[in-house]
Amino acid sequence: MAEENHTLASEFILVGLSDHPKMKAALFVVFLLIYVITLLGNVGIIMLIQGDPRLHTSMYFFLSSLSVVDICFSSVVAPRTLVNILSERRTISFTGCTGQTFFYIVFVTTECFLLAVMAYDRYVAICKPLLYSTIMTRRQCMQLVVGSYIGGILNAIIQMAFIIRLPFCGSNIINHFFCDVPPLLALSCASTYINEMILFSLAGIIELSTVASILVSYIFISCAILRIRSAEGRQKALSTCASHLTAVTLLYGTTIFMYLRPSSSYSLNTDKVVSVFYTVVIPMLNPLIYSLRNQEVKGALSRVVERITVRV
Template identity: 55%
Template sequence: MKQVDLGNKTAFGEFILLGFSDLPQYQTVLFVVFLLILLITLLGNSVIITILSLSPQLHNPMYFFLGNLSFLDICLTLVTVPQMLKNFLVEKKSISFSGCMAQIYFFLTFSSTEDFLLAVMAFDRYVAICNPLHYTMLMKKRLCIQLVVGSWVTATLDAILNTVLTSRLSFCGPNKIDHFLCEMTPLFKLSCSDIFLNEMVIFTEGTLVVMGSFSVILVSYVRIITAILKIHSAEGRSKAFSTCSSHLVVVTLYFGTTIFMYFRPSSSYSLTKDKVASMMYTILAPMLNPFIYSLRNNEVKGTLRRVIFERIFSQKM
C-alpha cells in the first residue's frame, strides 16, 4: 500500500477500485459489454449533435439544449467507462490519488450541469406549451446561451468546493474503494478525518442542485399538464404532450436514480444498490438518451432519415 507522509497526516498515493472484482469469471464479458455501451453512447450522442448541427430547421432552443445534453452525456461516459474498461483487463485495479480527485471533479461537474440543464429544458417546454405566442420573444438565443453557461459555471463551482474538501481529508487503513469510480460517499469510509463538514456540504449542495433542479422540473410539468388538459381536441393534447414526452422519460430515468442515490435513509444503504443506481444515471442513461429522443421525436426521426437518404443518394451519384 503506497502512502505519502504529510507531517501529521497520511495520504494514499493511490486507491484500489474494487468495482466488479467479486465477479472474476465475468471480467472479459463485462469488458465487452461496457465497451459496447461506450461505443453506442459515443456514436448515438455524436449522431444527435451532428444532426442538430446540419439541420437549420432544428436550430431552435429545444434542440440547442438537446445538443448540449448529448455533449454532457459523452463527457459523463468518458469520465467513468474508460477507467472501468482498464480495470477489467488488469489485476491491480488502481487509480492515483490525483486521478481519483480529478475523476470526482469532472464527474460532479458533468452530472451537476446535467441536473441544471434538464431543469432548463423543462422550463423551455413550459414556455413553449403554456406561452406559445411569446415563446420566440422569451427564449432568445442570448438567454439560451446564458442558461447553459450559468449551468456550467454553477456546477463547476460546486465541483471545485467538494473536490477541494475531499482532497484535504486524511486516509488511513485499507485503500480499497468498493465502487467502480471514485465517488465521495465510499471514499469517506476510508478517511480518518472528521467528515462532518464534507457531509454537510454534500447534503446542502446536493439538496440545492438536485432537489432545486427537480423542483423546477416538477413545477414546470404541473403547469404543462394543466395546460394540456385544457386543450379541447385529443389531437391537440397529443401533439402538445409529444413535444415534452422524450424529456419527461429522460428526467424520470435520471432523477429517479439520482434521488435514490443521495436522498435515502442511511440504514437502507447497500453497496450493490449503490453501484447499480450509479450505473443507471452515469452509464446507461447517457446511452439511452439518444434513442429516447430519436424514437419519440418525429422531427429528429425525420431529419435522421433525410440525412441518411441524402448521404446514400450522394454516394450513388
C-alpha cells in the same frame, strides 16, 4: 507515526465490479458496447441537429448541449473502468481519483440543471408560444447552458475543497468501480460528518430545486395542453414532453436514491449497480429516448437516410 498515519494516500485501488475471469470478460464487452453506442448516439444527435435547419431551435440547442454533457459524463467513468477490468493492477493516483470525482460531480450536476432548463423551455413554448422567440433568444439559451455548467463547477469545487482536506491513513481500497464521494468518505480516518452534511445539503438543494422547477413547469404545461382543442395539437405537445419526462425520471430516480439518504443506509454493492445505470446506461439511453419519441428528430433522421439512399 502520527504524522505518517495522517498523510494522504498516494494512490487508491478500485475494487471494480467483479474479479471472476469470465465475468470480467463479459463486463468488458458490455461496457465497451455501451460506451461506443453512447458516443455514436450522442454525436449522431449533435450532428443531426447541426445539419438540419428545422432543428435550429432552442429546444434542440438544449438537446445537443445535453448530448455533449452525456458524452463527457460517460467519458469520465467508462474508459477508466474498461482499463481496470482488463488490468491486474487497478490502481488510480490520488490526483487521478480526485480529478475523476471532480469532473463526475461537474457533469452530473450540469445535467440536472440542463433538464430543469429544458422543462422551462417546454413551458415557454407551450404556455407562451407568441413570446417564445422573444424569451428564448440565442443569447438567453447560451446563458442558461453556461449557468448550468457554472452550477456544476461550483458544486464540484465546494465538495472537493472538503474532500482533499481529509486524511486517508487506513485502507486505500475503494469498493467501487470509480471514484465517487461516498466510497471516498468511507476511507477517511477522520470524522466525515461535515462532508456528509455538505453532500446531503448540496445534493438536496440541487435535486429538490431542479425537481421543483420541473414540476411547476409541467403543472403549467398540463393545464395548457388540456386547453388545446385539437387532438393533433395535444399529441404534438405531449410528444415533445414525454421524452424529457422519461430522461428526468431515470436520472433523478437514481441520483436521489444515491445521495439523499443517510450514510448508515449505504450499501456499496447496491450502490455500484445503481451507479452503473446512471453513469453509463443513462447517457446511452438519452439519444434513443429523444429520437424514438420525438417526431421532429425522427423526421430529420428519415431525411438524412433518404439523402444517403439517393446518393447510393
